[in-house]
């Protein structure tokens with residue numbers, strides 16, 4: 001089997017992407033954030049306090065003839081940005097892009113933090129990290145990808161995220177029409193459960209490529225690109241008027257600045273992020289100061305190759321043994 005579904009940016013700066021999924025019988029359609037940086041599938045639900053729901057679609061297990069309570073099981077998750085959610089668990093039929101998993105663990109939120117309440121067009125997350133990270137207790141649950149694996153034509157899923165446009169996620173096949181040339185693969189270290197791999201180096205604008213191993217995680221659920229401070233300062237040194245603002249919590253610059261491109265390496269291959277992707281957003285609607293799409297990872301304890309980087313490539317998440325990740329030019 002295979003599946004293919006849209007990845008729709010939820011606002012005008014691509015803060016996150018959502019994908020239509022169906023849960024239950026008859027199918028309830030929700031728009032979920034497919035997130036390779038976590039491994040919980042959770043949804044706004046009929047159990048979420050109405051004070052915490054602001055426009056989201058909800059899953060109501062009571063309205064599904066195929067829902068089953070996973071008795072005695074709970075979950076609680078905290079994301080890198082401090083947001084989080086917690087609740088109970090049902091199993092039900094779950095479909096993405098025509099690919100169905102029966103009895104998928106669907107984690108129903110009983111509490112969500114304010115930043116989830118504020119994202120009105122995001123109804124939950126589909127974790128596509130390794131199942132070892134799943135937070136359901138007393139027994140952890142499998143991701144959609146792990147459940148779908150046995151029926152997939154190929155043990156892969158791909159991400160084709162786009163700048164200010166709708167892209168796609170495919171399951172079980174690699175669509176040759178979505179990239180040119182060959183996919184360059186690199187090993188993944190799957191413990192503790194992220195898609196952890198290394199970049200082979202970087203270049204700022206037309207500068208020389210710096211060959212240096214940079215380990216981090218490819219995370220479709222994180223908006224920006226977070227790299228070591230030394231690399232980030234070297235980048236913004238090329239930007240007139242750029243500064244690392246404590247007030248705004250990162251590098252800002254005049255929106256009129258000319259930004260350099262940023263190139264990253266995967267083994268011998270090179271992928272260039274256009275300057276426009278790094279001119280991320282105005283700090284407020286009327287401001288002429290802009291916030292960068294490349295920021296320092298020093299506070300995070302890990303480098304994160306988020307959407308700003310991933311949307312510059314066609315990315316293959318290969319669940320083979322051993323797992324690997326591949327990047328193709330598009």
Ligand SMILES: CN(C)c1ccc(C(=O)NN)cc1
Nearest residue numbers: 037079080083115116221222
């Ligand atoms: C508040 N929202 C929509 C979030 C979505 C995803 C994440 C995340 O760290 N994913 N890896 C955090 C927060």
